[in-house]
Amino acid sequence: MTDTDFFELANRVIDGAESDDDRTALNTVIGQSMSRRLEFEQLTAVASILDAVRPVEPPEGLRNRILAAIPRDPSRQAAASRVSIWQQISEFTVGKPVYALAYAAVVGLLVGALGLVAVIGPETAGDASGTYGTMAPIGGAFSVADQTQIDMNDVSASAVLLLRESEFVIEVDVDTDDQFEVVVSPISEVTTWYGVELGGGAKLTGAQLDPDELRFPVVGASAVRVSGLRADLGVVQCIVSIVDGDRVVGEMMLAESDLRAE
Amino acid sequence: MSELSDQAIVRQVLAGDVSAFTHLVDRYQRVVYNAAFRITSNQQDAEDVTQTVFLKVYENLRLYNSKYRFYSWMYRIAINEALNQQAKRRKKTSADVETVAEPLAEDRTYEKIELEQQVQEAIYRLDPGDRALVVLKHFQGFSYDEIGFILDLPVRKVKSRLYTARQRLKEELIQAKVSG
Numbered sequence: 001m002t003d004t005d006f007f008e009l010a011n012r013v014i015d016g017a018e019s020d021d022d023r024t025a026l027n028t029v030i031g032q033s034m035s036r037r038l039e040f041e042q043l044t045a046v047a048s049i050l051d052a053v054r055p056v057e058p059p060e061g062l063r064n065r066i067l068a069a070i071p072r073d074p075s076r077q078a079a080a081s082r083v084s085i086w087q088q089i090s091e092f093t094v095g096k097p098v099y100a101l102a103y104a105a106v107v108g109l110l111v112g113a114l115g116l117v118a119v120i121g122p123e124t125a126g127d128a129s130g131t132y133g134t135m136a137p138i139g140g141a142f143s144v145a146d147q148t149q150i151d152m153n154d155v156s157a158s159a160v161l162l163l164r165e166s167e168f169v170i171e172v173d174v175d176t177d178d179q180f181e182v183v184v185s186p187i188s189e190v191t192t193w194y195g196v197e198l199g200g201g202a203k204l205t206g207a208q209l210d211p212d213e214l215r216f217p218v219v220g221a222s223a224v225r226v227s228g229l230r231a232d233l234g235v236v237q238c239i240v241s242i243v244d245g246d247r248v249v250g251e252m253m254l255a256e257s258d259l260r261a262e
Numbered sequence: 263m264s265e266l267s268d269q270a271i272v273r274q275v276l277a278g279d280v281s282a283f284t285h286l287v288d289r290y291q292r293v294v295y296n297a298a299f300r301i302t303s304n305q306q307d308a309e310d311v312t313q314t315v316f317l318k319v320y321e322n323l324r325l326y327n328s329k330y331r332f333y334s335w336m337y338r339i340a341i342n343e344a345l346n347q348q349a350k351r352r353k354k355t356s357a358d359v360e361t362v363a364e365p366l367a368e369d370r371t372y373e374k375i376e377l378e379q380q381v382q383e384a385i386y387r388l389d390p391g392d393r394a395l396v397v398l399k400h401f402q403g404f405s406y407d408e409i410g411f412i413l414d415l416p417v418r419k420v421k422s423r424l425y426t427a428r429q430r431l432k433e434e435l436i437q438a439k440v441s442g
Contacts, residue, residue, distance in 0.1 A: 011425040015399075017406070046432045050400035053378055058295040062309055066287050066316045072280055143414065146342065149321070237346075255346045 001029055010040045014047045142169060145236070150250040155180060159240045161254040168236045169227045170254060174202075174218045176242075180249060182224050183241040184214040199223035268332035275323055287316055290333070293402060294340045300397040301344040303386045304351070311347050315340045330411065337402070338412045341394050348390055384434035392427035399424055 001009070006029060012018045013026050030037040142162040149158035155176045162169040172182050182202070201220035216224050236256040242249045266274075266285065274282035294315050299308035318339050326335055385393055391413070398404045398412060409424075410417045 007425060007429070008421070011421070011428065014428075015406075015424075042432050042436070043428060046428055046435060047400065049377065049381055049435070050396065050428075050431070053381055053401065055292065055296045055401070056299050058292055058312065059305065059309060062295065062312060063287060063291055065309070066291060066313050067284060069313055069317050070280070070283055070287075070320050145414075147322075147325070148318075237349075255342070255349075 001025070006036055006039075010036075010043055013040075014044055141165075142167075145256045146254045148252045148254065150242070150252055152250055154178065155242050155249050157182075157240075157242055157250060157252065159252045159254055161236060161238070161256060163236065163256060166229060167227060168229075168256070169225060170238055170240065172224045172240050174222045174224075174242065176219065176222075178244070179217060179219045181243050182216045182218050182222075183243055184216075184224070184226055185239045185241065186228075186237070196227075197225040199225075269328055272323060272326060272328070272332060275320075283320055286319070286332075286336075290336060291316070294336070297337065297340055297397050297402060298344045298347075300382070300385060300401055301341070301390070301393055302348045302351070303382060307347050307351070308344075311340070311343045315343050318343070331408070334404075334408050334411050337398070337404075338414075341398070341412055345390050345394060380435065380438045381431075384431050384438065387434060388427055388430060392423055392430070395420065395424045396427050396431070 009018075009022055009026055009029070012022055018026070026040070030040050142164045145161045145163045145168075147158065147160040150156070155174065157172060157174040157176075159170065159172045162171065170184060172184070174180070174182055196214065198216060200218075200222040202216050202218045202222040202224050214226055216222075218224070236254070238254045240252045240254065242251075268286065268289075271282050271285050275286075291312060295308055295312045298311035298315075299305065302308055302311065315336070319336055322339075326332065385396055388396065394413060395409060398409045404412065406417045406420050406424075409415070409420045413420070415423075
């Protein structure tokens with residue numbers, strides 16, 4: 001039995017996840033090897049110590065603090081039925097290649113792709129007029145790492161962080177009657193954004209293509225999708241703000257847990 | 263405390279009975295606080311995390327998918343919050359690790375308290391992700407599958423990381439001469 005096999009066997013037994021064969025195999029091994037017996041006993045002791053650690057009591061008043069922070073207004077809850085613009089577009093175009101093509105053509109005129117900026121170089125970032133591409137519903141093995149929303153000050157917005165192995169995507173849906181700006185600010189340094197796509201009432205201007213802070217004017221039902229490489233950020237953390245000039249109307253934070261950065 | 267199931271309470275809250283949310287707070291504030299404390303090793307951070315978790319749970323209740331256990335879903339939020347809070351603190355040394363000062367109960371000896379402190383310090387020296395794994399497995403009693411759901415990891419990885427984390431803890435505790 002290799003060290004790895006023994007290690008896994010011992011841990012299965014410690015967790016009570018062993019089969020009868022596992023138990024027999026372990027008894028045989030630790031009966032033949034003092035070092036492995038010692039190793040098993042030490043691991044068992046560690047698990048016992050951990051299991052014996054007493055829970056800590058929350059401080060008095062925490063319950064009241066929690067309850068005081070809960071809004072009495074049920075409308076603060078996210079609406080599960082709220083479907084993102086991307087999802088609507090995706091569902092609309094699935095199985096309708098003509099619509100999908102038409103959509104791509106129309107959106108292609110509205111959409112900026114910063115990937116080209118990354119290719120051409122930052123000095124061209126001031127002129128985004130030629131950087132249009134096509135926007136497709138997001139595909140691939142992305143999973144939702146975080147999501148949040150705000151509904152206040154006449155602005156309803158939601159943001160989601162999507163991840164796959166080497167890339168991240170931040171999608172923001174905003175619905176507002178007035179003109180605001182969506183500001184995407186990564187907490188960690190970003191060297192390149194390789195994709196920016198806009199929908200609805202969102203606009204892109206070349207002057208706003210700043211790696212530290214992406215700004216998009218929005219009005220009405222709008223959507224912003226930005227993407228980048230996870231290696232650029234380490235653990236992906238980002239603040240999405242809705243601003244009116246210098247006034248911050250609302251802020252949303254998106255963060256990947258350390259675990260997913262593995 | 264209400265004897266209603268979590269799912270039933272969630273349905274009440276979603277139907278507009280905000281006060282029913284109190285039952286979820288009463289039921290889970292202690293376990294969420296404990297998980298947060300074990301991960302952040304800081305009482306104030308654990309309080310803040312617990313408060314934020316319940317606010318997020320409330321605000322996202324409509325997004326909860328009842329095919330999962332409510333408990334697991336809430337933990338998913340809790341662990342993420344605790345890890346994010348801990349990440350903000352960065353580079354905190356073991357000297358900053360807090361233990362909870364409590365009156366010495368009959369069954370509590372100074373040796374036991376010292377051991378718990380050493381365990382907490384050893385846990386805190388683990389990688390944050392591994393720390394969460396140990397907390398979920400040993401302090402909260404989750405199964406491999408549930409931990410996989412909470413941490414968005416395949417079960418195979420849950421096991422291998424848990425085993426490695428325990429091995430590291432063993433070494434830390436032996437070094438601290440508390441393994442017996």
